Amino acid sequence: MKKKSRIMFLIATLLLIGLYFFPIWNIDLTAPQYPEGIGLRIWINQITGAKEFDLKNLNGLNHYIGMKKIEPESIPELKIMPYIIAGFILFGFITFLLKNRKVLVLWIILLITVLGIGLYDYYLWGYDYGHNLNPNAPIKVPGMTYQPPFIGGKQLLNIHAESLPGIGALLVGASITLAIVSFYIDRRKKIEKS
Numbered sequence: 382m383k384k385k386s387r388i389m390f391l392i393a394t395l396l397l398i399g400l401y402f403f404p405i406w407n408i409d410l411t412a413p414q415y416p417e418g419i420g421l422r423i424w425i426n427q428i429t430g431a432k433e434f435d436l437k438n439l440n441g442l443n444h445y446i447g448m449k450k451i452e453p454e455s456i457p458e459l460k461i462m463p464y465i466i467a468g469f470i471l472f473g474f475i476t477f478l479l480k481n482r483k484v485l486v487l488w489i490i491l492l493i494t495v496l497g498i499g500l501y502d503y504y505l506w507g508y509d510y511g512h513n514l515n516p517n518a519p520i521k522v523p524g525m526t527y528q529p530p531f532i533g534g535k536q537l538l539n540i541h542a543e544s545l546p547g548i549g550a551l552l553v554g555a556s557i558t559l560a561i562v563s564f565y566i567d568r569r570k571k572i573e574k575s
Contacts, residue, residue, distance in 0.1 A: 382480040386567035390485060393559035394473025396552045400425050400466050405549035406503065407431070408529050410439070412540040421451070422547065423503075425462040428453040446527055447518025448510055458502060465495060482567055489560050496553060504531050507544075 382390070404422035409431065411418045419438055420431030428451060430436035440450045453459055469492060476484045511528025527537050530544045546554075 382482055382485065382563075382567045386563040387477055387480060389559050389563035389566070390473070391477050393556040393563065394470055394477065396556040396559070397466055397470050397473070399552040400549045401463070403548035403552065404429075405547050405553070407543075407545050407547045409543045409545075410540050411543075424459075425466055425549065426459050428456070428459070443510075443527075445518065445520045447514035447516070447521070448527055449513070449515075451510070456506075458499075462499075469495075482564060485560065485564055485567075489557065489564065492553070492557055492560070496557070507531065 404424050406423040407420060408423070409418055409420040415438075418431070419435045419442075421436065421439065422429045422431055428436065430439070436451065443450065469488070472488055472491075476488050507528050511526050514527070522538065525538070529535065529537075529542045532544055532546070534541060534543045536542075
């Protein structure tokens with residue numbers, strides 16, 4: 382790998398450090414009873430409210446419609462994701478030192494695969510919470526499910542839910558893009574020299 386593409390790949394690797402400081406996904410709700418909004422922030426290792434009491438308030442609201450309580454400490458993905466990301470950062474540094482395009486391609490493929498699995502897991506998580514409702518809930522609307530949108534907006538009774546990637550997800554996207562560009566720049570230079 383040439384110097385320029387190696388530097389780009391190093392930046393791609395360093396961007397993943399941001400996942401420890403920024404949420405990867407945001408879910409925001411607005412409703413007449415919450416005109417200022419209420420939201421969740423999903424990180425690689427925790428789920429928090431957008432504001433201090435949002436998670437507690439959301440769990441209270443969910444109780445009435447029969448949704449399970451969101452308990453971050455019981456979600457195994459939040460325990461393993463920090464280690465997976467640390468592994469990608471370490472693997473990125475090793476790839477940078479090895480200067481090997483095949484290892485770079487492997488890093489890209491693995492990161493895209495983990496991203497795909499993560500998005501699918503997020504969809505399943507939302508599906509489970511929105512569909513597997515307590516039949517003894519105080520509020521029951523026949524045929525109604527409360528799955529938040531995978532991405533974008535959705536009306537759930539009098540609540541509007543918005544689900545969008547957070548800064549962490551944008552950093553992963555930028556990391557993958559930079560790594561791919563790094564590979565193509567290096568490949569093009571090799572072809573030009575041939």
